[in-house]
Amino acid sequence: MFKIESKNVDFFYGSSQALKNINIAIKPNTVTALIGPSGCGKSTYLRLFNRMNDLIDNTKITGQILIDGEDIYAKGVNVDSLRKKVGMVFQKPNPFPKTIFENVAYGLRVNGISDKKFIEERVETSIKQVALWEEVKDKLKKSAFELSGGQQQRLCIARALAIQPSVILMDEPTSALDPISTSKVEELIYELKSKYTIVIVTHNMQQAGRVSDTTAFFYMGELIEYDNTKNIFTHPKIERTQNYITGRFG
């Protein structure tokens, strides 16, 4: 059983086609890396999994995206509960202008949870999951903006985890971070895999190698190669993939 399946997916911004016939099947509890040159459609594709592209005017998808076997673009799908199931972490840490605690509690509150004890517990477990607890436990009431960039990013991951999604989408989650924070987030991804299915967009080849089980290489809106990361990084089948991962073209 696949966690996410993408069947013959085409996607259009107005009349321009950004994705062409993308077929992918992602197993649960794996990390999938989406790689490829700038503008090839990685972020567009990632945003299809929680219907974030719906927010952009004049876009169209054909084909199917199934999560847990259900077509998420079918009529009558509740987009709010889809986004609860499919959390997202962005390139730049984007904490809300609230306290550290409230940032993580936010998703619970908007989902109508008000039990104080429950919220406290969930906030604590989520912050612990991202290995940030020791660093913030004494200043939960302080503004999230007082944290370093790396800490903010882990806080944003904790915020995504608090509502207990089963899929986490990450769009270049470490591109704004220093090397130490980057390796903390990478280790975190490796650990989160046991509980979540993760799809990550990255420009960093080494990162794709280190964190992912499967890699999808996109080029100009097409999926060129999709395989075990080990295969992609030791003997890609397609020359264009090899040229890209070895840095032979930009």
Add this chain to the structure above:
Amino acid sequence: MSHLEVELQQLKAETIKMWTLVNMQLRKGKEALINLDKDLAREVMLSERRVNAYELKLDRDCENIFALFNPVAVDLRCVLAILKINSNLERTGDIAEGIAKFVTNVDNTFDKSLLEITRVVEMYEQAISMMDEVLEAFDKEDTAIARKVFLQDEILDEINIKANKIIANYIRNNTDNVEAALYLLSIIRKLERVGDQSKNMAEEIIFYIEAKVLKHRSVKEQSK
């Protein structure tokens, strides 16, 4: 433990499994030689395939770690060392197979006094104990243990050098048994190479742990 550390630990565990298998081949080969036990010798020959399978797997694992993790410093040296130890082990496995093959070839009139006069059993034991110690050094990441094998190897060299004269003498007096005597000489040569492989592996361990390159130095310098 970081992801890379987990991978490296698995790689080491695999290496130790292969190593244990090769040492077991050597042990069984020795028993087979002492007792001229052809069944046991055939068993040793069969396990050569398993050693080869390990070699391919370890090669692939090392390649994956290079490609996916870009290891540096001690981690890089660890994978490089394992890559070389892997081929040393594979060759040692070949040697064990070669010795076993001799046991299956020899006929029943084999003159066992050859074993005593050449000290081949002693040499065999010494070679096995070197392999065991280098394995222990690898497992415990202990270079002091690794360094011990350089001196032990001198005993193998000594037996190997003396063997020429002893075998030549024997052949002069036992012209019916020339073939067996020559086989035995080739076993001694092979055991000498087991000693060399152990030393190479000890050098790799010291390189990996201490970042020192010991290759091509004299025994005295190496065992310091």
